Amino acid sequence: MKYTIATIPGDGVGPEVTAAAVKVLEKVGTVYGHEFAFVAAAAGGCAIDEFGTPLPDRTLEVCRASDAVFLGAVGGPRWDRLEGDLRPESGLLKLRKSLGLYANIRPSFLHEALKDACPLKPEIAGPGIDICIVRELAGGIYFGERGRRVGPMGEEAFDTECYSRTEAERIARVAFRLAEKRRKKVTSVDKANVLQSSRLWRDAVAGTAAEFPGVELGHMYVDNAAMQLIRDPRQFDVIVTTNMFGDILSDESSTLAGSIGMLPSASLGDSPPGLYEPVHGSAPEIAARDVANPLAAILSAAMMLRYSLGRESEAAAVDRAVEAVLARGSRTADIQTPGGRLVGTREMTRQVLEEISAGGGGS
Ligand code: IPM
Numbered sequence: 001m002k003y004t005i006a007t008i009p010g011d012g013v014g015p016e017v018t019a020a021a022v023k024v025l026e027k028v029g030t031v032y033g034h035e036f037a038f039v040a041a042a043a044g045g046c047a048i049d050e051f052g053t054p055l056p057d058r059t060l061e062v063c064r065a066s067d068a069v070f071l072g073a074v075g076g077p078r079w080d081r082l083e084g085d086l087r088p089e090s091g092l093l094k095l096r097k098s099l100g101l102y103a104n105i106r107p108s109f110l111h112e113a114l115k116d117a118c119p120l121k122p123e124i125a126g127p128g129i130d131i132c133i134v135r136e137l138a139g140g141i142y143f144g145e146r147g148r149r150v151g152p153m154g155e156e157a158f159d160t161e162c163y164s165r166t167e168a169e170r171i172a173r174v175a176f177r178l179a180e181k182r183r184k185k186v187t188s189v190d191k192a193n194v195l196q197s198s199r200l201w202r203d204a205v206a207g208t209a210a211e212f213p214g215v216e217l218g219h220m221y222v223d224n225a226a227m228q229l230i231r232d233p234r235q236f237d238v239i240v241t242t243n244m245f246g247d248i249l250s251d252e253s254s255t256l257a258g259s260i261g262m263l264p265s266a267s268l269g270d271s272p273p274g275l276y277e278p279v280h281g282s283a284p285e286i287a288a289r290d291v292a293n294p295l296a297a298i299l300s301a302a303m304m305l306r307y308s309l310g311r312e313s314e315a316a317a318v319d320r321a322v323e324a325v326l327a328r329g330s331r332t333a334d335i336q337t338p339g340g341r342l343v344g345t346r347e348m349t350r351q352v353l354e355e356i357s358a359g360g361g362g363s
């Protein structure tokens with residue numbers, strides 16, 4: 001098969017980890033007989049510098065003409081003083097919104113080989129932290145009415161959380177379908193004891209549950225969920241939540257997997273292309289030093305193979321290659337523990353490629 005992939009390297013460590021993902025896809029192409037055409041496009045801070053906007057029109061066109069999009073990371077201190085709409089992050093938000101990507105899937109999986117990198121006590125982490133956060137990505141306070149004005153206490157600013165029943169139902173369905181293929185448990189996280197929007201959310205998610213009789217649904221307030229994630233993470237299978245709560249809880253749950261440098265993500269809508277990005281962000285302080293962990297990007301490429309290209313066995317081969325490299329004891333700085341062999345971005349990637357070759361193909 002031939003696939004067209006838009007790549008948006010972005011800022012900070014984005015270009016290095018994107019290069020790693022591209023190499024992995026090329027290797028998969030060689031081993032399994034697929035052809036990948038990569039089309040690079042700009043977004044984020046580098047697009048501001050070059051084109052004066054964090055999301056040039058051409059980038060959107062390139063994405064729309066592709067089977068899937070890979071994004072490294074956007075943002076950095078250089079652009080932090082810009083106004084709202086001109087910031088690198090707003091380019092990413094506009095990209096998600098324009099492509100209709102409302103479902104953000106963020107798995108947090110503690111590899112056996114990385115259990116020493118997990119900050120929880122072994123008796124709590126135990127075998128198998130395996131949580132999947134399904135974050136609503138196209139609505140809520142990220143996109144609600146906002147502004148500045150003068151109020152009774154002088155200058156003020158506001159952002160609004162607003163959810164329609166339809167938005168809550170469609171993301172709930174994504175979560176239920178995912179749970180059907182996993183341990184059949186969904187926890188919906190909200191703040192229904194305080195927020196109107198959460199009460200509608202809870203009602204909508206509960207209403208959708210009837211369509212998925214094989215899946216157990218629970219509800220949890222977000223403050224409790226933040227606590228339960230570190231107190232007893234193994235109680236969770238799939239967590240479905242709003243854009244903002246999902247942003248926060250996915251960073252929290254990422255640390256359970258040893259490092260945010262391990263966390264991939266997929267952003268999906270009702271039609272292609274899906275967008276794949278590591279959760280870690282641009283990490284400007286370690287950029288261009290060959291120390292960033294490429295595994296989140298590589299695992300994001302595996303999610304692309306699985307969700308957008310329908311290549312499950314290729315995706316599984318990439319997952320296995322990552323597992324094998326970790327089992328060898330190779331570690332980037334963020335996941336280094338006593339006894340690990342410290343490697344850089346490029347060497348880690350090279351070892352993954354080697355494992356994919358060794359894994360064969362032919363299926
Ligand atoms: C994420 C990031 C983004 C978000 C930022 C960069 C806009 O934190 O993908 O989690 O808040 O969605």
Ligand code: MG
Pocket residue numbers: 247248251
């Ligand atoms: Mg975030």
